[in-house]
Amino acid sequence: MRKVVRLSVLGAGTVGGGVLTLLRENADLLEAQTGKRFEVRHVLVRDLSKPRAVAVPPKLLTTNPQTALCDPKVDIVLELMGGLEPARTLIRDALQSGKHVITANKLVMAVSGDELIRVAQRHGVRLLYEASVAGSLPILNALQGSLAGNRINRVVGIVNSTTNFILREMERAVDAGEPAETAYNTALRKAQELGYAEAAPSSDVEGYDAQYKTAILARLAFLQYVPLESVYREGISHLSGRDLLWAKRLNMGLKLLSISERLPDGRLCARVHPTLIPRDCPLYLVRGAFSGVWLQGNGFQEMSLHGFGAGALATASAVVGDLIEVARHPKPLRLEDPSLRPGETAPIESLTMRYFVRLSAPSEDALRALREPLQTLGAEFHPSETLQQGIEQVALTPPLNEGEFQTVMTRLREQENGQVQVIRFL
Ligand SMILES: NC(=O)c1ccc[n+]([C@@H]2O[C@H](COP(=O)([O-])OP(=O)(O)OC[C@H]3O[C@@H](n4cnc5c(N)ncnc54)[C@H](OP(=O)(O)O)[C@@H]3O)[C@@H](O)[C@H]2O)c1
Structure with missing residues (x-):
């Protein structure tokens, strides 16, 4: 990769603004970490006249995605716009034109991550997305x-x-x-x-x-x-x-x-x-x-x-961390992302858990009708309490199969007099 790494930043909102700030404030540190300087060539936004928390030189701003994506001098595209489209298409286009992409977009990565990772692999470029989960935490x-x-x-x-x-x-x-x-x-x-x-x-x-x-x-x-x-x-x-x-x-x-x-x-x-x-x-x-x-x-x-887990600079920290990684290692490893195995997923109904159940009813009779099925399941009850809007009672269940428990809860919720709140224990 060249001594000067050129960037297109798609989005200058909370995260984009944070990234522009870190690139400016930590420029010497980034150079020390990578031996390279980073130069922003384009910043894509929707509205050129919008006041921005972080000043962006007007000559960098554009509303045309092609200006940001088709510049042959740009090495890395930072997708910080959010939403599924046009973000997903722009990421795909950037990868297909041989540019590395860094994104903070969990929606795109959750819905189309597998496909985009394959596109990156086919084109020999990197796609990193640390900021998409838990902001500054380096979990991915x-x-x-x-x-x-x-x-x-x-x-x-x-x-x-x-x-x-x-x-x-x-x-x-x-x-x-x-x-x-x-x-x-x-x-x-x-x-x-x-x-x-x-x-x-x-x-x-x-x-x-x-x-x-x-x-x-x-x-x-x-x-x-x-x-x-x-x-x-x-x-x-x-x-x-x-x-x-x-x-x-x-x-x-x-x-x-x-x-x-x-x-x-x-x-x-x-x-x-x-x-x-x-x-x-x-x-x-x-x-x-x-x-x-x-x-x-x-x-x-x-x-x-x-x-x-969020915020301009905290999220920018993860984006800039990915940027340093790409600048240091622009050649993708063969396993850019782990080789995924098809495997079975289990629905929540397969699990066994304990439950907190809060019953509310207008009368003692209505409460009793809600309580009985839970007694059959072996729940333990706290004493009932009279509140302004009726009577409330809490039950704690032993470990139960989610599927069977929810069948009972669906029947309880069909009762006209009363409400049922269920919360799972860890
Ligand atoms: N905010 C956080 O704390 C946080 C934390 C982790 C991850 N993320 C992720 O980071 C991404 C960005 O979030 P954000 O909070 O920075 O969003 P934001 O403040 O709404 O900023 C979005 C930026 O993208 C631009 N943009 C959006 N759609 C566009 C389009 N169709 N064409 C051109 N420009 C467009 C907007 O332009 P204008 O300014 O002209 O409207 C704005 O500058 C999202 O994927 C989000 O899930 C955010």
Whole structure:
């Protein structure tokens, strides 16, 4: 690679701005690390007149993707726009024209990563995407590098910092004696005001963002194709401050977890859902807008990574790390990504877990009707509590098969009088 490495940066928003800042502020360090200088030749945006947090020389800005992609002097394209299209097509075009690509785009990598990696291999260029999972945490590099000699058994992570912030806010509100019933909406509003959650927050709060990241993580940890639709997804929008209150009473924390594991029968199960975890679990300490990943492997035993999972400079740190890697090693290894094996994935219904079940009903009779099927399953009950809007009772089940348990829950939810909230234990 040339002494001056030329870049096209697609996107100058949060992450693009962070990358431009690090490239400028750490230019001498990057040169010391690689022996090369990095020169930005094009910055692709939608709106040339938009005010930007990071000043971009106007002559670099373009709204024409072809200007950014077709410049023969450009060696590396940084895709920091987000969304599926046109990002995916631009990544493919860049790889096909012999340019290395670095992306922070979990959606593209979860949906089309396998195909794009093959395109990169065919064209002898590199496609790196560390920033797509857990911001600044070097988890993908660790799985493909220092930890690659281990058989990974389980990966458990908090990979969406927006929902982690909301759950922490709900916990704080409940601890402060604020109304539990409105805790979710209040916390979501605060996350939006602080810029942690978008105005349309469904990608985060319905668990889609964590599902994309789980598919990418599981693929690299278990060296297996992981179709996005095989990753079970449940978000946090149905949670109430009452759930956080009960978590506290049980000396547990409540987190949106990404869990991937190899089952004893060899199948891979990957899932995203709210989970009750012990307060001494390392992931409980992952607070606010942070991310954390805990891994179990047959050599290193266990390990956790914890740090900023989002934000301009934290995410830029991962992008620039990939940039240094490409500048040092522009020739792809034959196994740029692990040679993936087709393997079976297991639906969540195959698992056995313990459950927290919170029943609410307008009367003692209605509550009894909800309670009975759980008694048959061997659940233990906490004393019922009369609240403003009815009676509430919590049951904790013994380990049960998810498929059979959910069949019972579906029947319970069909009852007209009452509500059923189910949360899984780790
Ligand atoms: N934000 C984070 O903390 C974070 C963390 C990890 C990973 N990521 C990933 O990083 C990527 C970028 O996220 P972000 O938060 O930086 O997004 P963002 O702030 O919305 O910025 C997106 C940038 O891309 C440009 N853009 C979008 N669509 C375009 C199009 N069709 N044509 C030309 N330019 C286009 C926008 O141009 P204008 O400015 O003109 O609108 C903007 O500059 C996403 O894949 C995201 O998932 C983000």
